[in-house]
Amino acid sequence: MSPLEQVAPAFVEMAHEIVWATAATVDSHGRPRSRILHPIWQWDGHQLIGWISTTPTPIKRAHLAASPFMSLNYWSPNQDICTAECHASWVFDDETRTQVWQLFATTPEPVGYNPSIISAWTHPTAEAYAAIRLEPWHLRVFPGTVLFGQGGQVLTWQA
Numbered sequence: 341m342s343p344l345e346q347v348a349p350a351f352v353e354m355a356h357e358i359v360w361a362t363a364a365t366v367d368s369h370g371r372p373r374s375r376i377l378h379p380i381w382q383w384d385g386h387q388l389i390g391w392i393s394t395t396p397t398p399i400k401r402a403h404l405a406a407s408p409f410m411s412l413n414y415w416s417p418n419q420d421i422c423t424a425e426c427h428a429s430w431v432f433d434d435e436t437r438t439q440v441w442q443l444f445a446t447t448p449e450p451v452g453y454n455p456s457i458i459s460a461w462t463h464p465t466a467e468a469y470a471a472i473r474l475e476p477w478h479l480r481v482f483p484g485t486v487l488f489g490q491g492g493q494v495l496t497w498q499a
Contacts, residue, residue, distance in 0.1 A: 347497035348388045350481045352381045354422045356451045358414040363392075365403035365410055365428075373403065379412060379474060380443060380451055390474030391440045393455050396430065404428055410474065419484030426474040438464040440471040 355361070364374040379390045390412075394400065404410075410428040415421050431437060441455050441464035455461050460468035477499040483492035 343497045344388070344479075345385070347479050347481060347495045348383045350495055351422050351424065351479045352383050352388070354420055354481055354483075355379070355381055355414050355424070358416045358420065358422070359450045361412040361414045363410055363412050365400070366407050367403050368406035373399070377412070378451075378453075380447060382443075388476055388479075390424065390426065390476070391443060392472040392474065393440060393444055393461075394470060394472060395458075395460060395468050396432075396470040401430070404430060404472075410472070412474070416484070421480075421482040421484070423478075423480045424474065424476045425478040426476045429473050429475075431471040431473050434465045436473075437469060437471050440464075441469070 359378060360376055361379055362374050363377040363379075364372050366372050377392050377394065379392050381388060381390045408428055410426050412424045412426065413421070414423070431440065444452050444455050446452060455464070455469070458469075460466065463469075479495075479497045481495040483494075485492035
């Protein structure tokens, strides 16, 4: 079993249990900015891809144009922590936006949700709706039980 095959399923399980991630990008001057986002992850046994449904605001566009990377950090009150350092790219084509919309709409809650609850997102090809594709190059899974000496294993993977 490759390191990615060991870490990716554990990462997806923890990320989907926590649901919300603090996502950080940097601007053209190297200054960080963070926000809370709701990614969904797909693991096919070989490749891990994350998706974010979002509005392509001028700030988000400028940050990913300056540096096409995003750091995502998940934390839960039981001290479970997982992180993904990713290459991030905008997706504006109608076919992929529709696929990502459907992925969120058909995945069970709390990871899945109906994207049309966002008032500006009337349909997957709305101008206010875009997707960000996440391709991780580093993952870390840190169960809270490790912190408290109750077992568990810290898992890391880097491309």
